[in-house]
Amino acid sequence: MRDIIIIGSGPAGFTAAIYAARAQLNPLLIASSVEIGGELMNTTEVENYPGFPEGIMGPDLMTNFQQQAERFGTEVVYDDVVELELDGPVKRVKLGNGGVEEARTVVYATGSAYRKLGLPEEEVLSGHGLSWCATCDGFFFRQKTIAVVGGGDSAMEEATFLTRFADKVYVIHRRDTLKASKIMQQRAFDNEKIEFIWNAEIAAIHGTDAVTGVTLRDTVNGEERGLDLDGLFVAIGNDPRTHLVHGKLDLTAEGTIAVDGRSSRTSIAGVFAAGDVIDPNYRQAITAAGTGAAAALDAEHYLAALDASDDEEAAPVAAPELAGVAAE
Numbered sequence: 001m002r003d004i005i006i007i008g009s010g011p012a013g014f015t016a017a018i019y020a021a022r023a024q025l026n027p028l029l030i031a032s033s034v035e036i037g038g039e040l041m042n043t044t045e046v047e048n049y050p051g052f053p054e055g056i057m058g059p060d061l062m063t064n065f066q067q068q069a070e071r072f073g074t075e076v077v078y079d080d081v082v083e084l085e086l087d088g089p090v091k092r093v094k095l096g097n098g099g100v101e102e103a104r105t106v107v108y109a110t111g112s113a114y115r116k117l118g119l120p121e122e123e124v125l126s127g128h129g130l131s132w133c134a135t136c137d138g139f140f141f142r143q144k145t146i147a148v149v150g151g152g153d154s155a156m157e158e159a160t161f162l163t164r165f166a167d168k169v170y171v172i173h174r175r176d177t178l179k180a181s182k183i184m185q186q187r188a189f190d191n192e193k194i195e196f197i198w199n200a201e202i203a204a205i206h207g208t209d210a211v212t213g214v215t216l217r218d219t220v221n222g223e224e225r226g227l228d229l230d231g232l233f234v235a236i237g238n239d240p241r242t243h244l245v246h247g248k249l250d251l252t253a254e255g256t257i258a259v260d261g262r263s264s265r266t267s268i269a270g271v272f273a274a275g276d277v278i279d280p281n282y283r284q285a286i287t288a289a290g291t292g293a294a295a296a297l298d299a300e301h302y303l304a305a306l307d308a309s310d311d312e313e314a315a316p317v318a319a320p321e322l323a324g325v326a327a328e
């Protein structure tokens with residue numbers, strides 16, 4: 001049986017693997033069958049990951065992560081986890097190919113998925129003027145005209161933040177009222193650079209190499225019109241990838257996996273979680289990597305305590321009591 005299995009191949013998973021491998025825990029990392037490398041595979045230039053003063057392409061950064069993890073002995077499997085048995089001292093991880101891997105600890109780092117508009121152009125233009133992250137990409141839109149899609153708090157926050165860079169920010173919303181909190185709404189209404197386009201949805205995104213505009217469809221009368229843009233930010237929500245642990249691990253009110261304070265310890269002893277799947281706030285590569293490191297260190301300490309308790313025939317290490325929403 002292995003000491004540790006890491007699920008997910010984004011910054012959190014690979015960082016956990018680097019730390020676990022260097023601690024001689026011989027990690028097995030399940031990378032997924034299609035989305036190896038995580039969210040940064042969908043972007044171009046990453047300018048805010050420390051250590052790369054000239055910036056680095058997202059896929060190149062993730063290749064570096066993987067090479068560094070493999071250099072210290074991480075074994076990478078290109079398959080999906082389809083089922084988990086997490087209770088008890090032996091954790092069982094079932095793969096898409098039917099195989100089952102066993103370990104004393106699991107690090108769950110499956111990330112979260114930004115909701116998409118569902119348009120075919122999204123795949124092509126992601127990282128080319130189409131973004132889901134103002135913190136990541138706002139800097140590229142200095143003195144530009146851009147739009148934010150959405151009507152919640154995150155859309156208002158992104159739009160307000162983007163006015164630091166852009167000359168003009170449209171907020172496109174499918175209704176004539178916002179879901180955002182009053183204070184966030186007011187902040188956006190008061191901002192001279194923000195203009196609201198009500199009762200409108202995006203019917204198409206224009207551009208071949210980069211976003212040049214959109215077709216707006218009126219949600220009341222169905223009429224369509226064009227809008228020239230240099231960039232489009234989609235802020236219609238984010239779903240932590242927790243479906244494999246529903247009913248098993250405690251979740252927070254935001255739907256992320258609940259962890260014990262600043263640690264990565266979940267509601268089941270020996271199961272640790274890291275990255276965007278535990279993070280409703282920051283969702284950055286550097287923060288995901290940071291919690292990935294914490295997860296490997298927590299797993300290492302847990303295994304050491306388990307070995308010590310085996311020696312002393314004492315009780316096994318207990319799971320923490322979490323303040324999150326209990327698993328159903």
Ligand SMILES: Cc1cc2nc3c(=O)[nH]c(=O)nc-3n(C[C@H](O)[C@H](O)[C@H](O)COP(=O)(O)OP(=O)(O)OC[C@H]3O[C@@H](n4cnc5c(N)ncnc54)[C@H](O)[C@@H]3O)c2cc1C
Binds near residue numbers: 007031032133283
């Ligand atoms: C377009 C875009 C651009 C971005 N740009 C930046 C940027 O410039 N700077 C920055 O700091 N952040 C950026 N981000 C945010 C950053 O990518 C995320 O915060 C970070 O990738 C989160 O890391 P993670 O390891 O938690 O999850 P992810 O990167 O999402 O990785 C999770 C991994 O788990 C895998 N997985 C999921 N389910 C399973 C399963 N059942 N079995 C096996 N594997 C599974 C997924 O396939 C994926 O590989 C960007 C995000 C997007 C979408």
